[in-house]
Amino acid sequence: MERSGDDGTLGGLGELAVLERITRRLPAAQGALLGPGDDAAVVAAPDGRFVTTTDLMVHGPDFRLAWSSGHDLGWKIAAANLADVAAMGAVPSGLLVGLAAPTSTPIALLEAIADGLRDACEALAPGCGVVGGDLSASASLTLAVTAFGDLEGRAPVRRDGASPGQVVAVAGPLGRAALGLRLLFSEGVDGSGEPDAALASRLRERHPSWVGAQLAPQPPIAAGRAAALAGATAMLDLSDGLALDARRVIRASGVGIDLAAAAVRALAPQVADGLELALAGGEDHSLLAVLPDGAELPHGFTRIGRTVPGDELTVDGAPVDLSGWDPYAGWDGGVG
Amino acid sequence: MERSGDDGTLGGLGELAVLERITRRLPAAQGALLGPGDDAAVVAAPDGRFVTTTDLMVHGPDFRLAWSSGHDLGWKIAAANLADVAAMGAVPSGLLVGLAAPTSTPIALLEAIADGLRDACEALAPGCGVVGGDLSASASLTLAVTAFGDLEGRAPVRRDGASPGQVVAVAGPLGRAALGLRLLFSEGVDGSGEPDAALASRLRERHPSWVGAQLAPQPPIAAGRAAALAGATAMLDLSDGLALDARRVIRASGVGIDLAAAAVRALAPQVADGLELALAGGEDHSLLAVLPDGAELPHGFTRIGRTVPGDELTVDGAPVDLSGWDPYAGWDGGVG
Numbered sequence: 066m067e068r069s070g071d072d073g074t075l076g077g078l079g080e081l082a083v084l085e086r087i088t089r090r091l092p093a094a095q096g097a098l099l100g101p102g103d104d105a106a107v108v109a110a111p112d113g114r115f116v117t118t119t120d121l122m123v124h125g126p127d128f129r130l131a132w133s134s135g136h137d138l139g140w141k142i143a144a145a146n147l148a149d150v151a152a153m154g155a156v157p158s159g160l161l162v163g164l165a166a167p168t169s170t171p172i173a174l175l176e177a178i179a180d181g182l183r184d185a186c187e188a189l190a191p192g193c194g195v196v197g198g199d200l201s202a203s204a205s206l207t208l209a210v211t212a213f214g215d216l217e218g219r220a221p222v223r224r225d226g227a228s229p230g231q232v233v234a235v236a237g238p239l240g241r242a243a244l245g246l247r248l249l250f251s252e253g254v255d256g257s258g259e260p261d262a263a264l265a266s267r268l269r270e271r272h273p274s275w276v277g278a279q280l281a282p283q284p285p286i287a288a289g290r291a292a293a294l295a296g297a298t299a300m301l302d303l304s305d306g307l308a309l310d311a312r313r314v315i316r317a318s319g320v321g322i323d324l325a326a327a328a329v330r331a332l333a334p335q336v337a338d339g340l341e342l343a344l345a346g347g348e349d350h351s352l353l354a355v356l357p358d359g360a361e362l363p364h365g366f367t368r369i370g371r372t373v374p375g376d377e378l379t380v381d382g383a384p385v386d387l388s389g390w391d392p393y394a395g396w397d398g399g400v401g
Numbered sequence: 402m403e404r405s406g407d408d409g410t411l412g413g414l415g416e417l418a419v420l421e422r423i424t425r426r427l428p429a430a431q432g433a434l435l436g437p438g439d440d441a442a443v444v445a446a447p448d449g450r451f452v453t454t455t456d457l458m459v460h461g462p463d464f465r466l467a468w469s470s471g472h473d474l475g476w477k478i479a480a481a482n483l484a485d486v487a488a489m490g491a492v493p494s495g496l497l498v499g500l501a502a503p504t505s506t507p508i509a510l511l512e513a514i515a516d517g518l519r520d521a522c523e524a525l526a527p528g529c530g531v532v533g534g535d536l537s538a539s540a541s542l543t544l545a546v547t548a549f550g551d552l553e554g555r556a557p558v559r560r561d562g563a564s565p566g567q568v569v570a571v572a573g574p575l576g577r578a579a580l581g582l583r584l585l586f587s588e589g590v591d592g593s594g595e596p597d598a599a600l601a602s603r604l605r606e607r608h609p610s611w612v613g614a615q616l617a618p619q620p621p622i623a624a625g626r627a628a629a630l631a632g633a634t635a636m637l638d639l640s641d642g643l644a645l646d647a648r649r650v651i652r653a654s655g656v657g658i659d660l661a662a663a664a665v666r667a668l669a670p671q672v673a674d675g676l677e678l679a680l681a682g683g684e685d686h687s688l689l690a691v692l693p694d695g696a697e698l699p700h701g702f703t704r705i706g707r708t709v710p711g712d713e714l715t716v717d718g719a720p721v722d723l724s725g726w727d728p729y730a731g732w733d734g735g736v737g
Contacts, residue, residue: 104560105550106453110451116441117497119535119545155441161453197454199455
């Protein structure tokens with residue numbers, strides 16, 4: 066494709082101009098010893114280790130541009146990565162951002178993504194910022210974010226440290242993002258089932274906390290560090306639903322978990338199938354932690370159950386069989 | 402899409418089985434304190450800092466499956482990221498690998514990508530391995546790799562430390578990957594211009610060092626550390642062509658660079674336009690370093706010029722005007 070001159074698209078502007086327009090909107094990271102602009106960044110790791118995790122978000126399977134604004138996309142991928150860092154008990158220190166987009170993409174969309182990244186860092190993890198990244202072209206808008214975190218000298222909170230007789234607690238909502246997604250698929254689509262921006266916008270106005278939780282989640286990042294300081298023995302980010310994620314702790318730690326239905330339901334949307342949404346719904350990015358019996362729950366955490374001997378997930382003592390989300394099973398091929 | 406059972410595709414296998422099949426092929430990183438399987442990895446940063454960089458490779462603009470095997474793809478994205486770490490004077494310590502693919506993709510392709518990642522780490526940066534990653538679905542096969550490196554207590558070698566009167570040197574070939582790409586586009590396509598696997602394969606047999614440099618480059622990773630130890634004042638990875646990348650040093654350092662045509666040509670393919678290929682051709686991932694006058698050139702480096710007062714790039718004293726590669730200007734929309 067020939068460079069077409071500044072028509073407001075990535076192809077028209079070219080890489081250098083695009084980079085320049087985006088970079089100045091991105092937040093600086095306090096821990097960046099060398100930020101964007103060289104072959105690589107240099108980031109502080111004060112205790113001689115760093116936590117790191119990466120996530121991809123792809124147009125079609127992971128989001129629809131008819132439903133998500135650029136600001137939502139930047140916010141969501143930052144939030145999801147920050148939650149993974151927080152789930153280790155670490156404090157987020159920096160992000161790397163890879164972005165691939167069709168050459169016809171308006172630069173305004175990338176600027177909005179940059180603004181979403183910035184606002185999510187400022188709101189959820191002050192001091193965290195963008196230390197570098199990469200731009201490429203693709204037929205599918207794709208975001209690839211890597212996050213870093215600092216353990217401040219503590220051991221990482223893994224999934225395998227829980228033992229029977231401990232408290233199971235959650236910080237953040239349950240099932241809210243899943244209800245938001247269900248609403249979008251039922252009421253945010255036109256007559257032929259295609260995502261519709263105007264319908265989605267009105268839906269979000271009517272149900273801001275549900276639709277907003279899906280499109281721009283607000284995980285309790287600071288609660289991760291607080292749980293680690295309170296002695297959490299296991300912790301993870303609830304990205305695939307409480308049932309599937311609780312089973313990860315069960316398998317890794319070799320314990321059973323018994324959830325209290327009333328406590329789970331209280332954190333879920335107040336709809337008829339709130340309990341099922343909480344158990345099976347993904348993408349809340351709330352934190353599930355196991356803490357020693359008698360530990361004071363850190364601010365933001367609610368007790369929802371306890372660890373027991375065995376290897377089963379139960380709710381009020383009864384076995385539960387709900388699975389979670391699979392990236393290769395859920396996509397219908399549409400984009401919208 | 403419904404899970405179709407094990408038909409050898411990602412959609413048929415589902416995420417957990419795919420992860421299990423890939424993960425066991427990946428190399429472990431010596432510096433991984435906590436590897437794949439939790440919310441995030443924990444990596445050693447012995448001197449209290451780490452170097453990090455990220456790269457995206459997307460089917461269509463960045464590679465063609467008719468030309469590149471899965472092994473080539475894993476190898477190339479590892480090599481490109483390792484070269485960015487090396488260009489800071491650091492020793493690679495770990496990789497995060499994000500991969501998004503159509504659900505119809507054969508698992509064998511992902512296994513080959515994993516093998517390529519492993520073989521590149523073993524060959525180019527022993528001790529470096531994969532510490533974590535993410536899987537997603539996409540209409541376009543996409544690789545997103547983040548690399549980490551350890552500076553061993555040294556200052557990072559940036560682009561801005563060169564001053565007049567120093568030696569400009571290169572480790573690795575020049576223009577070879579660009580010639581390989583030109584051959585692929587002229588002789589690796591069928592009558593209608595579409596990439597052709599059989600033609601490309603025969604072409605690679607005839608010109609292994611040129612086509613191979615494009616599809617599976619072998620950057621001199623250890624030379625990065627060696628240049629730092631030898632006192633390099635500026636260094637970068639040659640990914641966009643010698644002319645464009647040398648201008649980055651010029652701009653950052655505020656010096657001019659005069660290249661010796663004979664020395665540049667000697668590192669380029671012995672074809673009529675070897676000098677032009679060396680100056681304008683991207684993706685060699687060789688290392689361009691500036692070293693103090695009188696410094697002994699580390700193993701693998703060849704002197705190709707010197708820094709001079711001013712802000713110009715010259716060859717044998719004459720100005721040069723060749724630009725480099727732009728991801729938003731080069732893609733014709735094809736995939737193949």
